Amino acid sequence: MLTIKNLHATVGEEGLEILKGLNLEVKPGEVHAIMGPNGAGKSTLASVLAGKDGYEVTEGSVVFEGKDLLELETEDRAKEGVFLAFQYPVEIPGVSNINFLKTAINEIREYRKQEPLKAKEFMAKVRESSALVELDPKLASRSVNEGFSGGEKKRNEIFQMAMLQPKLSILDETDSGLDIDALRIVSDGVNKLRNENNAVIIITHYQRLLDHIIPDFVHVLADGKIVKSGPKELALELEEKGYDWLNAEKV
Amino acid sequence: MEITAENKVLKFVEGLITPSNGTSIRKEAIQALNGMDFPTTRVEEWKYTRVGRITNKSFRQAEVKANIDQYKLKNLDAHVVVLVNGYYDESLSSIREDKSLTVASIDDLNQEYYAEIMEETEENVFSLINKGYQTGGVYIKVGENEKTTYPIHLLHLTTGEGVISNAQHFIQLEKGSKTELITTYDSDEAENSFTNIVIEGHIEENANLTIQKLQFEEKNVFHISNEFFVQDPSSQFKINTITTGSLLTRNGLNVIVEGENCHTEMNGVYLGTENQHLDNHTLIEHLYSNCTSSETYKGVMDDKSTGVFNGKVIVRPNAQKIEAYQSNGNILLSKSSTVNSKPELEIYADDVRCSHGSTTGQLDEDAIYYLRTRGISEQKAKKLMVAAFIGEVLDKVNNSDIRKKVDQHFLEHFGWVF
Numbered sequence: 001m002l003t004i005k006n007l008h009a010t011v012g013e014e015g016l017e018i019l020k021g022l023n024l025e026v027k028p029g030e031v032h033a034i035m036g037p038n039g040a041g042k043s044t045l046a047s048v049l050a051g052k053d054g055y056e057v058t059e060g061s062v063v064f065e066g067k068d069l070l071e072l073e074t075e076d077r078a079k080e081g082v083f084l085a086f087q088y089p090v091e092i093p094g095v096s097n098i099n100f101l102k103t104a105i106n107e108i109r110e111y112r113k114q115e116p117l118k119a120k121e122f123m124a125k126v127r128e129s130s131a132l133v134e135l136d137p138k139l140a141s142r143s144v145n146e147g148f149s150g151g152e153k154k155r156n157e158i159f160q161m162a163m164l165q166p167k168l169s170i171l172d173e174t175d176s177g178l179d180i181d182a183l184r185i186v187s188d189g190v191n192k193l194r195n196e197n198n199a200v201i202i203i204t205h206y207q208r209l210l211d212h213i214i215p216d217f218v219h220v221l222a223d224g225k226i227v228k229s230g231p232k233e234l235a236l237e238l239e240e241k242g243y244d245w246l247n248a249e250k251v
Numbered sequence: 252m253e254i255t256a257e258n259k260v261l262k263f264v265e266g267l268i269t270p271s272n273g274t275s276i277r278k279e280a281i282q283a284l285n286g287m288d289f290p291t292t293r294v295e296e297w298k299y300t301r302v303g304r305i306t307n308k309s310f311r312q313a314e315v316k317a318n319i320d321q322y323k324l325k326n327l328d329a330h331v332v333v334l335v336n337g338y339y340d341e342s343l344s345s346i347r348e349d350k351s352l353t354v355a356s357i358d359d360l361n362q363e364y365y366a367e368i369m370e371e372t373e374e375n376v377f378s379l380i381n382k383g384y385q386t387g388g389v390y391i392k393v394g395e396n397e398k399t400t401y402p403i404h405l406l407h408l409t410t411g412e413g414v415i416s417n418a419q420h421f422i423q424l425e426k427g428s429k430t431e432l433i434t435t436y437d438s439d440e441a442e443n444s445f446t447n448i449v450i451e452g453h454i455e456e457n458a459n460l461t462i463q464k465l466q467f468e469e470k471n472v473f474h475i476s477n478e479f480f481v482q483d484p485s486s487q488f489k490i491n492t493i494t495t496g497s498l499l500t501r502n503g504l505n506v507i508v509e510g511e512n513c514h515t516e517m518n519g520v521y522l523g524t525e526n527q528h529l530d531n532h533t534l535i536e537h538l539y540s541n542c543t544s545s546e547t548y549k550g551v552m553d554d555k556s557t558g559v560f561n562g563k564v565i566v567r568p569n570a571q572k573i574e575a576y577q578s579n580g581n582i583l584l585s586k587s588s589t590v591n592s593k594p595e596l597e598i599y600a601d602d603v604r605c606s607h608g609s610t611t612g613q614l615d616e617d618a619i620y621y622l623r624t625r626g627i628s629e630q631k632a633k634k635l636m637v638a639a640f641i642g643e644v645l646d647k648v649n650n651s652d653i654r655k656k657v658d659q660h661f662l663e664h665f666g667w668v669f
Binding site for chain 1: 617621623625626627636642
C-alpha cells in the first residue's frame, strides 16, 4: 500500500534536514507504530506524507497504491485515501463540522467518480460515526473543534476518520492529552475501523496507546531514520529501557 | 490659505438642472453649496477616500426608459418604487393597496416638519448636491400604530454613461408603526455614472424600522450615499448594508438617537475585488440614557481592492446607561488589498458600557491545510472560511427572500456558497 524509500526531507527556509533516509513498507491490514524521542522526525514524517507546506523532500520516494504520493496536492492525497489525525487539531470558527464533512465527502466522491451522498445517507453516517467515538452529536453540528476539550478534539479526529473511511490513516500523537477513558474510546474507535483493506500508522512517543491498538510492527525513529524494527514487544522494551538504550546499542 | 481660480463645486453642478420654483429644501441646499468645496484627504472624514475621480468629471441628468425585470426581487411581495437614473418611473412601480401607507413625491414633504426633524444632522457637499438637484424620490409615511402589509422596495437603476442619479427619499414612521424598507442599487452599461443618493428618516416613538440595503452596482460606476435617521424614544432601527458594487462606494450612515430606551443596530458586509474602493462610514449619536446600539461590519478584500471602515459612536454627557457594541473584522485575500479600519468612541457620560474591536488579517493557513487534508481543495477551503467569516453578519439578514438574493449574488459573482 505504502512504500517509503530513502526519504530525505528538510524543513523551513534554512533547509534543516530532519528525515535522513527513512524506509517503510506498509501493507493492507497492518498497523505500524512509529516511536521515537522528541525531535526524531516523527511529526515531520506525518507532515511530509500529508503534504504540508514548508517541507521539502530532497531525496527518496513515497509510493501509495502505485502512485507517486509526493507529486499529489494535499487534498488529492486525501482523495486517494490518506488521512492524517492531527496532534493539534485546528479550530475553525464558523465552519460547522457537518458542513465541512459534507463538502469533504462529496469532493472525495466526485474525485472517485461517485454520486454525491444523499442527505439521509450522510446523516445516518454522522450518527453511526459519532456513536463510534461517543461524540455528542451536538458537537458534530458545532464549528470545527471550536471550544472542544482536548479529548473532544481527538475524538473528533477519529469521527472524521470514520466518516471519510481512508485506506491509510496516520495518527499523529493521538494519545497526547487524552485521559484513560478518552484513550479507551479513541482506541476502540480505531480498532472498529480496522479491516484487511486499510492500514494504520501510529506515531507516538509513549507505549500506552499501543496497549489498546495492538501494532503488527513497531519501528523506532531516531535522528531521521528508522533504526530498529520489531514486533509489538519492542514497544514494551522501549518503555522500560528508554530511547537512550538504542543509542547505547548503536555504539 | 488656498486660493482657487474657480469653485469646483459650482463647476460640478453647472450643467445640472433644478426647477426655478423648487422647494425650500432645494433652495437652501443650493445656497449652502455656495462657497463649499469637495473634501480632500486632509479632511479627517475623507482621509482614506479620494473623491477626485468623481468630482473631476461632469455628469448629466437623464430620464430614460429601462427594463428592470432582472433587478426585481423574485418571490418578494412588496410595494415597488422604481427609480431609473434617479427619476421616479410610475409605470414600472407598483404600490399596492395598503391603508397603513402613503407614498408621495419627495416634493410633497412638509418642509417645516422636515427642517425641524433634520436640524441636528450634518450635511456634506454630496448630500447638498443631491438635495439641490434631486430628480425624484418618495416621501413614505407609515401611519400611527400601523404595520405595512408588505415591505417597501426602493429599486434604483442607473443606466447610460456619465449619468448622475440624484434620488432623494424620506421615510416617516409614525408612533408605534413598523415597516421594512429594502433599497437596491444596480447599474447597466453605466460607465462613469454616479449614484448620489440620500435617504432620511424619522422613527417616532415605539416605531420600528428595518432597512436592507443591497449595493450591487457594476464596477464601473461611483456610489455615494448619505443616510440620516432620527430615532424618537423607545424606537428600534436596524440596517443591514451589503456592498459588492461600484468602483468607489462611500456609504455614509448617521443615526441620532433622540430618546430613551432605543435600540440601534447596524450590520454590514463588504466584498471587494479588482480595483474597488469600498468605504463604510457610520455614526451613532446617543443623546439620551438607557439605549443600546450594536454594530458589526465585516469585509473581505481581494485583488487590489481597498476597504475603509470608520465607525463612530458618540455618547453625550446626559446619556447614561448606554450599552454600545461595535466590531469590525476584515480578511485580506491578496497581498495588494488593503483595509483602513478606524473605530471611534467619544464618550462624555460616565456610566456607560461600550466596547469596540477591529481586526484585519489573512485566512488562517493552518485551517486551510487542515481542510485540505480532508480532501477539500484549497479554493473551496478558502470559500468555506470566507463564508464562515461573513456568515455571522449575513445571518442577521432576517428576511429569507433577501437572504436568497444575497446568496445568489455571491454565488454568481464570487462563486461563493453560503
